Amino acid sequence: xxxxxxxxALLGTWALWSTGAILLGGSGPSGLRxxxxxxxxxxxxxxxxxxxRSAQETTGAVVLVCILxxxxxxxxxxxxxxxxxxxxxxxxxxxIDGDVITVENYRQFRYRTEFxxxxxxxxxxxxxxxxxxxxxxxxxxxxxxxxAHTFVSFRFTDGRVLVxxxxxxxxxxxxxxxxxxxxRQYERMVVLGDELDMVELxxxxxxxxxxxxxxxxxxxxxxxxxxxxxxxxxEIEAEPVFxxxxxxxxxxxxxxxxxxxxxxxxxxxxVLPGYVDAIAWELGWFGEESLDVLRERHTINERAxxxxxxxxxxxxIRAPR
Numbered sequence: 001x002x003x004x005x006x007x008x009a010l011l012g013t014w015a016l017w018s019t020g021a022i023l024l025g026g027s028g029p030s031g032l033r034x035x036x037x038x039x040x041x042x043x044x045x046x047x048x049x050x051x052x053r054s055a056q057e058t059t060g061a062v063v064l065v066c067i068l069x070x071x072x073x074x075x076x077x078x079x080x081x082x083x084x085x086x087x088x089x090x091x092x093x094x095x096i097d098g099d100v101i102t103v104e105n106y107r108q109f110r111y112r113t114e115f116x117x118x119x120x121x122x123x124x125x126x127x128x129x130x131x132x133x134x135x136x137x138x139x140x141x142x143x144x145x146x147x148a149h150t151f152v153s154f155r156f157t158d159g160r161v162l163v164x165x166x167x168x169x170x171x172x173x174x175x176x177x178x179x180x181x182x183x184r185q186y187e188r189m190v191v192l193g194d195e196l197d198m199v200e201l202x203x204x205x206x207x208x209x210x211x212x213x214x215x216x217x218x219x220x221x222x223x224x225x226x227x228x229x230x231x232x233x234x235e236i237e238a239e240p241v242f243x244x245x246x247x248x249x250x251x252x253x254x255x256x257x258x259x260x261x262x263x264x265x266x267x268x269x270x271v272l273p274g275y276v277d278a279i280a281w282e283l284g285w286f287g288e289e290s291l292d293v294l295r296e297r298h299t300i301n302e303r304a305x306x307x308x309x310x311x312x313x314x315x316x317i318r319a320p321r
Contacts, residue, residue, distance in 0.1 A: 107193030
């Protein structure tokens with residue numbers, strides 16, 4: 001009896017997930033998707049009622065319903081050739097030759113407002129041997145601490161900064177939804193560019209609170225971290241992949257690269273981007289001062305406004321406070 005109740009509970013859970021997949025991840029008119037969801041629930045209730053009376057004879061039918069009901073979702077495939085937003089229409093093309101990193105489609109947009117910009121893509125060359133450090137960036141774009149965006153700035157000896165940001169790749173007129181992100185609605189990309197683009201945009205034009213925390217880890221760890229991110233960019237250029245709010249978001253993807261660089265214990269907060277700096281602080285990457293003090297010190301918005309548009313933007317936003 002207990003097993004039968006568990007089976008019905010699992011069937012109900014699957015039905016809830018499938019409803020989300022149909023309504024948020026399905027294609028076609030919204031009315032048709034609502035009808036499909038209602039038909040699904042009618043089928044589930046009918047099968048569940050029969051299964052409750054005769055589980056042994058109907059288990060195969062339940063499994064078949066679940067497989068058929070899920071097939072449309074797992075048949076979805078990510079694509080490269082869609083009508084992308086201009087700022088995400090080009091994937092970075094990365095090549096690594098020994099010490100040398102070459103990045104084509106390195107983004108260097110210059111903004112007048114959040115949605116008014118001069119588009120510019122370039123080819124940049126960096127060297128692992130000239131990598132001097134990294135900063136963890138947190139963009140707080142809501143009042144809820146846990147909901148944020150994470151990125152990483154890699155600093156080089158010549159003063160240049162390579163920013164890596166793992167994001168959804170938006171189609172024109174598409175906006176982000178955490179719920180839709182659970183149902184294969186967005187492709188994932190690694191945006192590579194400079195801070196005049198990717199930090200000024202967030203801190204000055206979106207006016208989101210941005211923390212830029214210097215990370216105190218070994219040079220070997222920093223290089224391995226960067227290598228892992230660049231390898232993901234190479235893989236995505238070769239074959240598109242889906243974004244997932246839980247398993248392949250900005251924070252969980254960065255967590256994967258952090259763990260690839262060195263042993264770091266998994267923490268459930270890694271799925272919540274706003275807590276990534278708290279995890280790093282607990283690991284001792286930011287020093288011994290309290291996280292509240294560090295967040296205040298490393299909030300760069302005021303300096304970013306003063307430095308906006310200047311070529312030495314990266315050094316000015318790091319000026320001591």
